[in-house]
Amino acid sequence: MAHPLLSIDQVSVRFGGLVALQKVDLVVETGRTTAILGPNGAGKTTLFNAVAGVVRPSAGSISFDARDITAALPSWRCRQGIARTFQITQPFADLTVRENVMVAVTSRGVSMRAARAEAEEYVDFVGLGGKIDEPSRTLSTGQRKRLELARALATKPRLLLLDEVTGGVDRPSIPDILDVIRRLREERGITILVVEHNMEVLFGLADDAIFLNRGEVVVAGPMAEVAEHEAVRRIYLGGDDDA
Known part of the structure; x- marks a missing residue:
């Protein structure tokens, strides 16, 4: 029987007296795109960072390809096939794109x-390709986001963590970025876990979703079903920031 590529089992994260995540479960199947949804302070970034290895769970476990990685360093995870992009791009400004x-x-x-x-x-x-020998500091925000994707792809990932990949990008540039992400999955077979506030983007990208509020899972399942949940609709469609 095939196992999921990523499995998060009863993961909790505490920062002193603050509980950022409480007994979170998540399964990410190979070849699918899964979105992490929730209002500000819901625990989205903490969950993302726990998968990346930046934050260590206080309880629970994380497995990648049926291997426990709960305590593994980010560098080791990268060598095993986990890569990430950042909301604020961080290229080497004086180096060329290549x-x-x-x-x-x-x-x-x-x-x-x-x-x-x-x-x-x-x-x-x-x-x-047309910018390959240009310094990265000359790139637009959208182009820097694509450079982030190229750098992540260069590590040959099996799981790609995308953090607000359209954040700060002008609207006309978004479709091209989304096309690259779809091709990463369709042509390269890369599984994707994404944190993204833009629901319009997610509807065209994600197969599955998990919705967090105050560190706990409210609902998880197919993207279309999660989007119809009352708490999700209230926050993303009604402008309310408190589920």
């Missing part, structure tokens, strides 16, 4: 010469 991606390629032990050619493949995939 060189930024080469940094990620060489982290796998690839030679500089081989990394140069391999980086070009990833830059072309995200649609930045």
Whole structure:
């Protein structure tokens, strides 16, 4: 019987007296895109960071490909196939687009010469071929988001964690970014876990979703069903920030 790629079992996270997550369960199946939803302070970022290895659970466990990674370092998780992007992009400003991606390629032990050619493949995939030898500081916000995707792709992930991938991006640039993300799954077979506030984006992207409030799971399941839940509709469609 096939096992899920990512399994979160009864995970709780406490920061002193603050309970950020309380007994959260989540299963992410291979080849699917799962969204983490919730109001500000719901625990979305904490859950995301627990999967990335930045935050260690106070209780519960996290498994990747049927292997317990609860205490594993972020660098080890990356080598096993977990990559992430950041809400605020952090490219090396003085390096070119190609060189930024080469940094990620060489982290796998690839030679500089081989990394140069391999980086070009990833830059072309995200649609930045025309900017490949330009300094990354010259890129627009949308282009920097695509550079983030290229750098993540260069680590050869099986699970990609996307943090507000359309945040700060001008509306006309969003469809191209979403197209790249869909192709990551369809052409590269990458499973995706995404934190995103834009429900319009998620409807065109996510298969499944989990909705958190005050650190607890309110509802989880197919994206279309989760979106119809009363608490989700109140926050995302009614403008209320308290479920």
